[in-house]
Amino acid sequence: MKNRAGFNNLLKNSGYILTGNAMGSVFGLLVTMLLARQFGPEKLGALALMQAFIMTVRSFFGAQSWQAIVKFGVVFFDKARSEEFFRVVRTVLFIETSIVLAGGVFAVAGATFFSHAWGLPAEYAGLGVLYCFTIFLKFDNFFSGIIQLFNRFKLVSYFTAVTAAIRLVFVLAIFLTDLSFERSVYLLITWEALSNLAFSIMGMWVYRQETGESLLRLAGRREGPGLFRDIASFLAPLWTWSTLRMLPRELDVFILGVLTNTYSVGQYKVVKQFASVLLKLHTPLHQAIFP
Numbered sequence: 001m002k003n004r005a006g007f008n009n010l011l012k013n014s015g016y017i018l019t020g021n022a023m024g025s026v027f028g029l030l031v032t033m034l035l036a037r038q039f040g041p042e043k044l045g046a047l048a049l050m051q052a053f054i055m056t057v058r059s060f061f062g063a064q065s066w067q068a069i070v071k072f073g074v075v076f077f078d079k080a081r082s083e084e085f086f087r088v089v090r091t092v093l094f095i096e097t098s099i100v101l102a103g104g105v106f107a108v109a110g111a112t113f114f115s116h117a118w119g120l121p122a123e124y125a126g127l128g129v130l131y132c133f134t135i136f137l138k139f140d141n142f143f144s145g146i147i148q149l150f151n152r153f154k155l156v157s158y159f160t161a162v163t164a165a166i167r168l169v170f171v172l173a174i175f176l177t178d179l180s181f182e183r184s185v186y187l188l189i190t191w192e193a194l195s196n197l198a199f200s201i202m203g204m205w206v207y208r209q210e211t212g213e214s215l216l217r218l219a220g221r222r223e224g225p226g227l228f229r230d231i232a233s234f235l236a237p238l239w240t241w242s243t244l245r246m247l248p249r250e251l252d253v254f255i256l257g258v259l260t261n262t263y264s265v266g267q268y269k270v271v272k273q274f275a276s277v278l279l280k281l282h283t284p285l286h287q288a289i290f291p
Contacts, residue, residue, distance in 0.1 A: 027164035031171045032269065035184075038174060041266030043181050047188075048269040049118050049262065050128040052253035054107060054135060061103030062141055064238040065096045068231050069145025086213070089146075091227050093215075095235070096142040100135065107132035118257040127185045134189060137196035143203025150210045159202060163195045 036044050069092050076085035111132050115125035147156055170191050174184045204215045253272075257265050 027161075027168045031168055034168075034171045034175045036266065036269075038171075038178075038184070039181055039266075042261075042263045043266070044269055045257070045262030045265030045267075046120055046124050046181075047185065048253055048265050049114075049120070049257045050111075050124075050131050050185075052257075053111065053114055053128065054132060056251065056254065057103050057107040057110075057132075058135065058138060060243055061099050061106070062239070062242060063095060063099050063235045064242050065092050065099075065141045065235065066145030066148060067238055068092050068095075068235055069142065070149050071234065072231065073145070073149045082211075085211075087227055088231070089207075089215070091231050092145070093142060095228075095231065096139060100138060104132065104135040107135050118262070120262070123182065127182065127189075131185070131189050131192070134192045134196060137193055137200070139200045139203070140196070143200055143206075146203045146207050150206055152206050155202060155206065159199060163198070167191055167195075 032044075035047065039047070069089070072088040072092075073085055076082075076088060108129055111128045112125050115128050120128070144156070147153070167188075170187055173179075174187060179187070207213070207215045253265060253268070256268055
């Protein structure tokens with residue numbers, strides 16, 4: 001009976017994630033089509049290169065900390081060993097914060113260099129640097145672990161669908177008001193920053209609901225080297241594998257930008273967006289079964 005209940009829960013959680021991913025992909029496809037119509041291939045290609053750079057940096061500086069939260073947290077939380085659980089959360093939060101800061105600094109510092117390598121105009125390079133600052137608000141890896149640990153997959157599904165819909169509204173506003181490219185990118189940067197912040201707030205809310213503690217109270221405390229080594233040793237091979245798996249998904253845009261021009265990148269971006277709808281169908285089962 002317990003196995004059957006667990007299997008049903010797995011199917012339900014997979015369904016939540018699949019629904020959110022499917023809606024997010026469809027809305028993302030509509031966004032790309034509207035932006036292609038509004039900007040044309042050349043400017044869309046410039047935007048795609050900015051986003052590809054940010055995604056590549058996030059992939060490289062992504063430690064898969066959600067898996068550490070789930071693996072270590074579920075043992076201690078289920079056994080009511082609250083202090084050990086809080087130690088795990090504090091340690092993983094410290095690792096995640098360090099990685100986010102390192103990734104943000106690298107992105108801001110490297111954005112100008114890569115803009116020159118791609119031959120982007122100076123004003124586009126400035127937009128790329130500004131876009132990179134959104135990385136400092138990107139704690140979705142950590143908070144995904146919190147949300148999955150407490151079986152709140154439905155929230156992730158809602159969040160994915162709602163934020164994708166809001167992004168579509170932003171792009172519709174760009175399309176209907178005929179905003180300039182620069183102002184449109186400012187609007188997209190604003191959306192990115194707000195959505196990153198909103199996910200963190202949702203994660204902190206789930207943590208407080210489930211533990212009765214504020215996550216901010218844990219941020220200033222440190223742990224001994226033993227627990228840090230255990231979690232870092234667990235995350236190291238995951239980081240290697242996830243980096244090798246994720247980087248090629250954006251490197252094609254990088255290489256195309258160097259070898260050709262932004263016009264070709266813009267055309268490729270539209271084709272790739274169609275293909276990405278199918279690529280997101282394999283992730284729900286993995287995310288749901290891990291806890």
